[in-house]
Amino acid sequence: MPAERQGEVLKLKPEDRGKRISLNVDRGCDEPNRSAETPPIAASNRAMGWTNRGNFELLGRTQGGDLVLYPRTYETEWRFWDPSTDALYYSGSWDEPRVVGTGWNIFNIVFSPGDFDGDGYNDVLGRDSAGRLFLYPGNGDGGWLPPRQVGAGWQIFDSVIGAGDFNGDGNNDVLGRDSAGRLLLYPGDGRGGWLAPSQVGSGWQIFDKIIAGGDTGGDGAVDIFARDRAGVLHQYPANGQGGWKSPAAVGYGWEVMNEILGPGIFSGGDGYDVRKPRADVVAVDQEGDLHLYGGASTTGLYTGDVIGTGWNIFKNLI
Numbered sequence: 001m002p003a004e005r006q007g008e009v010l011k012l013k014p015e016d017r018g019k020r021i022s023l024n025v026d027r028g029c030d031e032p033n034r035s036a037e038t039p040p041i042a043a044s045n046r047a048m049g050w051t052n053r054g055n056f057e058l059l060g061r062t063q064g065g066d067l068v069l070y071p072r073t074y075e076t077e078w079r080f081w082d083p084s085t086d087a088l089y090y091s092g093s094w095d096e097p098r099v100v101g102t103g104w105n106i107f108n109i110v111f112s113p114g115d116f117d118g119d120g121y122n123d124v125l126g127r128d129s130a131g132r133l134f135l136y137p138g139n140g141d142g143g144w145l146p147p148r149q150v151g152a153g154w155q156i157f158d159s160v161i162g163a164g165d166f167n168g169d170g171n172n173d174v175l176g177r178d179s180a181g182r183l184l185l186y187p188g189d190g191r192g193g194w195l196a197p198s199q200v201g202s203g204w205q206i207f208d209k210i211i212a213g214g215d216t217g218g219d220g221a222v223d224i225f226a227r228d229r230a231g232v233l234h235q236y237p238a239n240g241q242g243g244w245k246s247p248a249a250v251g252y253g254w255e256v257m258n259e260i261l262g263p264g265i266f267s268g269g270d271g272y273d274v275r276k277p278r279a280d281v282v283a284v285d286q287e288g289d290l291h292l293y294g295g296a297s298t299t300g301l302y303t304g305d306v307i308g309t310g311w312n313i314f315k316n317l318i
Helices: none
Strands: 058-062 067-070 079-082 087-090 098-101 107-114 123-128 133-136 148-151 157-164 173-178 183-186 198-201 207-214 223-228 233-237 248-251 257-264 280-285 290-293 305-308 314-317
Touching: 123 157, 157 207, 173 207, 207 257, 223 257, 257 314, 280 314
Parallel strands: 107 157
Antiparallel strands: 058 067, 058 314, 067 098, 079 087, 107 123, 123 133, 133 148, 157 173, 173 183, 183 198, 207 223, 223 233, 233 248, 257 280, 280 290, 290 305
């Protein structure tokens, strides 16, 4: 690809879901080279952000119930592809944060499954004290369309997370842990509703924090991270078909973190394989410092760097 076209992206639309992509490279007089097909295109995941730009973006919910968006822009700095390493390098900067909602303290759990209703924009789900689950569809510009109730009886869960596409059907799913430590999968139907739930784990009561990390290993399947009460962080890689690969302990001393989140790829400053991008994990410590832990294919996570301060103003990150 000529230098002036490097960094171009293909914009996917909701109607592309389930399709596969391949690339023909025309070398002039030679036969065109055809790349291997991608896996079927899945729904937009949490890592694609809130402003429809495919960027790492954070949402923070304050104690008073304000929802604050921290957008991030990459294209203003530098971005290039090194064909010798198949690595994409880029950098970026935070945009000005802005309040995108108020009154969110009516919910005791708020999380994002990515695009849940199939319109191509990422959404947020909130559970109230009565166990009702409400969908707030994203509008693609950091705001929300009118909410609607999409569930009841969710008070049986003490932890609920947006797992992404856990079972490999192209739609985003939700995981809930009940008081007995059972982990239940609620598959999304891609239209804002549900398929039949099933149990996908037991013994999860040993953990005090469960998060959806996204694809931190670059294998195309989501990873779930769980912190035990001794502060050990465990990685549970999904197999992309509704089950699990072998878990591993990936870090110690995580009891100092008040919040942990998997919001996508923050920076490719060290380079990553464009065929196997790896999501990152962020955590907020007791002093309010925001730490970034890069996804690694063999060791789970790279050592974290501080990328922000003052984040203890938030009750949780989304």
